[in-house]
Amino acid sequence: MAANYWASTQRRHWLFTREKLAEIRENFRERDMVAHSQFPLPDQRLLNIYFSQLYTLNRWASKLTRPTELIKLGKRMSTRQQALATAQVYVKRFYTKNEIRHTNPYLVVTTAFYLACKMEECPQHIRFVVGEARGLWPEFIAPDVSKLGECEFSLISEMNSQLIVHHPYRTLSELQPELSLTSDEVALAWSVINDHYLTDLPLLYPPHVIAVMAIIVAVVFKPSQTSFHGSAAPLASAMRDGGMNILAALGEKGGNGPPPRIQRLIGWLAESEVDIKAVIECTQELVSLYEVWEQYSEKHCKELLGRMVKSKNLDK
Amino acid sequence: MAVSPLVPHASSVAASSSNAGNKFENDSGINPPNKTKRSSSPQRMKNPDREITEQLNDDVRHKYIKDKKLGEGTYAVVFLGHLRTDPSSFVAIKKIKVNAEYKDGLSMDAIREVKYLQELSHPNIIALHDVFSSKDQNLNLVLEYLPRGDLEMLIRDSNIHYGAADVKAWMGMLARGVWFCHENYILHRDIKPNNLLVAADGEVKLADFGLARSFADPYLNMTHQVITRWYRPPELLFGARQYSGAVDVWSMGMVFAELLLRVPFVAGNSDLDQISKICEAFGTPTEENWPGVTRLPNYIPADPNHIVPLQGRDFFLRQFPTAGPVGADLLMSMCTLDPRKRGTACQILQHGWWLAEPKPTKKQDLPRKVGGTKKMGDDLTRRGGELDDTSFKNAARQLDFGAARD
Numbered sequence: 001m002a003a004n005y006w007a008s009t010q011r012r013h014w015l016f017t018r019e020k021l022a023e024i025r026e027n028f029r030e031r032d033m034v035a036h037s038q039f040p041l042p043d044q045r046l047l048n049i050y051f052s053q054l055y056t057l058n059r060w061a062s063k064l065t066r067p068t069e070l071i072k073l074g075k076r077m078s079t080r081q082q083a084l085a086t087a088q089v090y091v092k093r094f095y096t097k098n099e100i101r102h103t104n105p106y107l108v109v110t111t112a113f114y115l116a117c118k119m120e121e122c123p124q125h126i127r128f129v130v131g132e133a134r135g136l137w138p139e140f141i142a143p144d145v146s147k148l149g150e151c152e153f154s155l156i157s158e159m160n161s162q163l164i165v166h167h168p169y170r171t172l173s174e175l176q177p178e179l180s181l182t183s184d185e186v187a188l189a190w191s192v193i194n195d196h197y198l199t200d201l202p203l204l205y206p207p208h209v210i211a212v213m214a215i216i217v218a219v220v221f222k223p224s225q226t227s228f229h230g231s232a233a234p235l236a237s238a239m240r241d242g243g244m245n246i247l248a249a250l251g252e253k254g255g256n257g258p259p260p261r262i263q264r265l266i267g268w269l270a271e272s273e274v275d276i277k278a279v280i281e282c283t284q285e286l287v288s289l290y291e292v293w294e295q296y297s298e299k300h301c302k303e304l305l306g307r308m309v310k311s312k313n314l315d316k
Numbered sequence: 317m318a319v320s321p322l323v324p325h326a327s328s329v330a331a332s333s334s335n336a337g338n339k340f341e342n343d344s345g346i347n348p349p350n351k352t353k354r355s356s357s358p359q360r361m362k363n364p365d366r367e368i369t370e371q372l373n374d375d376v377r378h379k380y381i382k383d384k385k386l387g388e389g390t391y392a393v394v395f396l397g398h399l400r401t402d403p404s405s406f407v408a409i410k411k412i413k414v415n416a417e418y419k420d421g422l423s424m425d426a427i428r429e430v431k432y433l434q435e436l437s438h439p440n441i442i443a444l445h446d447v448f449s450s451k452d453q454n455l456n457l458v459l460e461y462l463p464r465g466d467l468e469m470l471i472r473d474s475n476i477h478y479g480a481a482d483v484k485a486w487m488g489m490l491a492r493g494v495w496f497c498h499e500n501y502i503l504h505r506d507i508k509p510n511n512l513l514v515a516a517d518g519e520v521k522l523a524d525f526g527l528a529r530s531f532a533d534p535y536l537n538m539t540h541q542v543i544t545r546w547y548r549p550p551e552l553l554f555g556a557r558q559y560s561g562a563v564d565v566w567s568m569g570m571v572f573a574e575l576l577l578r579v580p581f582v583a584g585n586s587d588l589d590q591i592s593k594i595c596e597a598f599g600t601p602t603e604e605n606w607p608g609v610t611r612l613p614n615y616i617p618a619d620p621n622h623i624v625p626l627q628g629r630d631f632f633l634r635q636f637p638t639a640g641p642v643g644a645d646l647l648m649s650m651c652t653l654d655p656r657k658r659g660t661a662c663q664i665l666q667h668g669w670w671l672a673e674p675k676p677t678k679k680q681d682l683p684r685k686v687g688g689t690k691k692m693g694d695d696l697t698r699r700g701g702e703l704d705d706t707s708f709k710n711a712a713r714q715l716d717f718g719a720a721r722d
């Protein structure tokens with residue numbers, strides 16, 4: 001966190017409309033039709049899921065977080081998570097300026113992580129980062145650390161040195177007491193926020209809208225007490241079933257109406273000046289992420305990417 | 317590398333339009349229109365897209381012409397430069413050195429500087445106009461050109477005479493810059509007279525964000541190895557890992573004292589010496605006057621036979637007579653040992669001293685450094701189309717120490 005979101009470069013330069021994003025991508029396609037037909041790639045969201053492997057490495061977790069501090073914090077807030085989120089946003093920003101087929105995405109993702117760690121004040125040594133990435137993707141990451149240095153340079157310049165990213169986590173923490181969210185709800189909202197980095201949402205909506213969306217999802221669709229980490233399936237189905245029930249409850253005139261907790265949230269939302277339409281759109285985006293997720297195949301992503309990187313010699 | 321066109325262009329315009337009188341506003345025409353930007357490409361040098369990216373970076377680079385070298389530091393070289401389209405618009409170009417043999421990524425200093433200056437726009441904070449790369453993969457920051465040296469030069473130069481009204485003007489500008497950083501959750505962590513540069517119009521600007529960082533989340537540690545020793549607050553000397561904007565306020569207090577005395581007030585030659593000098597000057601920190609101090613990691617128990625009592629208002633009045641009673645009170649609040657009792661940047665700005673007589677000197681009437689930098693400054697103002705005669709006015713006020721001004 002730093003500086004003021006409303007005056008930030010994020011708000012002024014890195015917030016797109018859906019149309020604008022679509023136009024940018026269409027332009028990439030038109031500019032290099034050959035590459036696009038020669039190297040079909042899976043849905044961007046699936047690629048994001050694929051690359052998030054790097055971020056979920058357990059080794060990062062142990063290296064980057066100090067458990068005692070986390071306990072003190074009493075929530076799963078950590079510099080590490082901020083850095084991971086920042087890295088994911090960097091990758092997205094980078095690919096609004098660059099055609100993915102002209103890059104080695106493995107290198108870009110690794111570099112974004114390296115830079116984000118520095119940005120979020122938890123710097124990791126360049127050799128450590130390269131080593132970990134090579135452990136995951138030995139064929140695609142060169143052992144030479146200077147590649148990462150070069151790519152860092154290019155990443156910074158492509159982002160016009162605008163490096164501060166505002167995240168929804170903070171809004172969530174701030175709203176927790178106000179909406180008296182339970183720790184389960186916060187945890188679920190937290191993981192919803194984690195998931196939203198797999199979509200285009202960080203380029204489309206301000207962080208507070210995302211945070212409100214995550215809270216609504218967490219409160220309305222209720223965590224099914226089971227573990228929802230790592231897999232989207234429980235949440236996706238909860239959203240489908242739970243959502244229906246809620247909608248039914250809301251629609252029932254003269255019935256009992258929604259439970260008081262939800263009523264309270266709805267009341268708060270109505271009085272806030274949060275763009276409700278945007279919140280709904282975010283929710284839909286998330287639902288469709290979970291749908292797409294079901295088609296995810298690591299092998300498929302790896303194959304298509306590998307073919308692209310190898311045949312274009314992008315890893316050299 | 318490319319600073320690609322759309323955003324840097326937009327940002328430089330945004331930055332300039334928020335700085336009144338900025339010379340770059342009329343410059344936007346030379347950037348390519350947004351439509352031409354689009355895809356550009358990263359690592360693949362042979363790719364045609366790459367050339368577009370380079371072209372766009374070149375456009376930014378070609379906006380400026382590098383002139384002579386102004387100085388060289390450990391991690392950067394600073395050049396004087398100017399706009400190609402307008403030779404009277406000077407800029408400072410800070411070229412970040414890259415270790416050629418062993419590329420280890422960009423240093424934290426460079427990252428921090430770019431990170432914060434990109435977001436902060438305030439009259440008392442040095443402006444970052446553009447960023448571009450040069451062929452050898454060096455990052456170049458195009459900064460606002462501040463030709464009139466820094467406060468350190470003014471303090472040290474015995475030919476320059478200044479009074480309480482001038483000190484008030486400088487401190488006011490410093491306090492506004494620091495307040496703006498804190499308001500944006502940024503700690504500067506290196507406030508000292510030679511990081512306070514003076515613009516052609518006399519405005520003091522906070523520079524060098526190489527040590528700056530965002531406020532940490534509660535309970536997360538930060539390093540205590542920041543802030544130049546003479547300006548470092550006692551909590552950092554005692555190794556505190558969790559601290560607040562109060563660290564910058566202490567540095568501000570030290571700058572204030574130095575402006576009044578014209579020598580650094582507590583100038584230790586080691587960290588230990590610094591602690592003992594602070595104790596002698598302001599009093600020995602104890603659990604009574606600073607609850608919790610003894611639990612700080614590097615706390616050194618005071619010699620029980622040599623406890624200096626906490627200094628009161630009298631001390632500050634005696635030591636800094638030129639500040640006047642209200643000024644002494646302000647200095648005392650900045651130099652409070654316990655960071656929790658120290659004034660915040662906001663409280664500093666609300667202090668009665670700013671309203672007390674003498675009123676702060678108008679920035680165009682502030683004393684300026686004579687000599688090389690002054691000449692450069694004069695050149696700059698003259699080419700800009702104004703006649704520089706303020707220095708003569710200053711000559712007449714040199715003996716006007718502490719008198720009221722309007």
